[in-house]
Amino acid sequence: MLIEELVELVQKVGRLKAESQHIELKAAHVDCPKRLYDTLSSFSNQDGGGIILFGVDENQGYMPVGVYDLQSLQKKVTEQCNQMEPPVRAVFTFAEVDGKPVCAAEIPGLDVSQRPCYYRGMGRVKGSYLRVGDADLPMTDAELYAYEAFHRHLHDDERPVKRSSAALLDQDLLQNYLIQKRLERPGFARLTEEQAYEMMGIMQNGVPTLAAVLNFCVYPQGYLPQLAITAIVVPGTQIGDLTEDASRFLDNKRIEGTLSAMLEEAMFFCRRNMKVRTIVDPQTGMRKDRTEYPLSAVREIILNALIHRDYSIYTEGTPIQIDFFSNRLEIHSPGGLYGRMTVDQLGTARPDLRNPALALMMETLASAENRYSGIPTIRREMAAYGLPAPVFENRRGEFVVTLYNTESIYEKSIHQERIRGLREEPAGYAGEAGGLLDFCRTPRTRKEIADYLGIRTIFYVTSRYIDPLLQSGALKMTIPDKPKSRNQRYYHAMPASTGPQ
Secondary structure, three states: OOHHHHHHHHHHHHHHOOOOOOEEEEOOOOOOOOOOHHHHHHHHOOOOOEEEEEOEEHHHOOEEOOOOOHHHHHHHHHHHHOOEEOOOOOEEEEEEEOOEEEEEEEEOOOOHHHOOOEEOOOHHHHOEEEEEOOEEEEOOHHHHHHHHHHHHOOOHHHOEOOOOOHHHEOHHHHHHHHHHHHHHOHHHHHOOHHHHHHHOOOEEOOEEEHHHHHHHEOOHHHOOOOOOEEEEEOOOOOOOOOOOOOOOOOEEEEEOOOHHHHHHHHHHHHHHOOOEEEEEOOOOOOEEEEEOOOHHHHHHHHHHHHHHOOOOOOOOOOOEEEEEOOOEEEEEEEOOOOOOOOHHHOOOOOOOOOOHHHHHHHHHHOOOOOOOOHHHHHHHHHHHOOOOOOEEEEEOOEEEEEEEOOOOHHHHHHHHHHHOOOOOOOOOOOOOOOHHHHHOOOOEOHHHHHHHHOOOOHHHHHHHHHHHHHHHOOEEEOOOOOOOOOOOOEEEOOOOOOOOO
16 A cells, blocks of 8 residues: 555545445554454455554544554554464555554455464454454354365265155156266266266265255255245335235245256246336337346346355255345345355356256256356346346345346436436436536545445446446546555546536
């Protein structure tokens, strides 16, 4: 971090009066804080790390109060960093703001293979933390297990379901699957049936695996009751909205069966609850019905949830959720992204497979390509429908995909502003069309823009609002040489209209 960036960061914190996902404040005007372990752990365990800002006191209006001794502070912070496992390597920057010395300790995020970072004095279970908003929270057993499973290449789809029995597997379906695999892989023909089942992850020591139960069992939920899908239709934009007769749901269904059966029934539920409109091709005059959301995109999302969800014992009680709202469709998959994959890499990087045996079975049973084309397909189909890009969120304990069924008022205003060259407000919007650009006449951060638009997903705001306006020249960056700087702000670069052109 440059000294100028540190000064700007202190000033930004003073204006916003808040900590954040990547910023932690410590006064340190009397002595070095005694307990930094939770923040050192949480910043090390998140992509992008974080910054501990010393010399700014939130109890005094987020104003600089100075550091008691920069040299001593650096030494004591380093001592605490060395008590972490693995040791944390902080990068320090000093500056003077309003005549007060301040210090920034940049904590780098660790590679997934090195996580979790924890305080040795408390041990791995009690000393591992995650950053949630501006808080450092202890990791749950499920979060700790997710790292262990990745490190040790544990695949929960291959674990035996001890109460299950081969007698309750659909033998016709199982034999057809085995025949298909022997045709695809002639080497299987030389194996006994038992050997083939073991190699394909269907059996483990003669006991059906979780993947086999979910794909071939007559009734999988008899063993695993919550490994199902719950689907609802809400009469509004939030859970809790009611109809005129006080009904909470317009439709509500629990979907059970094998993975292939759940996929088909879930698609039937979605088709049943989508609005359908007729489109007339202006060239041919042909009429064509079009669903509210592209069915191929919805199928890919549900299929991904069934194949790639977390099937560990920690999530056995959590079903997949399909939630229809008046303006969007949300699909919730238990467990976050697996391994090194991040939201920004979806559709461009090859992910680690959480459930390889299950994924292989679904290639045959549900025509799942398993070639990493699902995310590009979802994005392409939404674009072809003229709908906003899908929103992918890696929340704590779940992965959520959201499809919006129409452009928001802000997206429409931005689109119209770009068409008009950003020289006038679109007619009929009573000032809202130009509101975002007017808001940015003062340089704003991504978070400030998201708050102004009333949208909580900064990634979505960046891709749908900020990036198009940067490309059009309507917005410019305060730090153009470092587009990903945490201190980046955006400002309206076009002059205000003074009258008809």
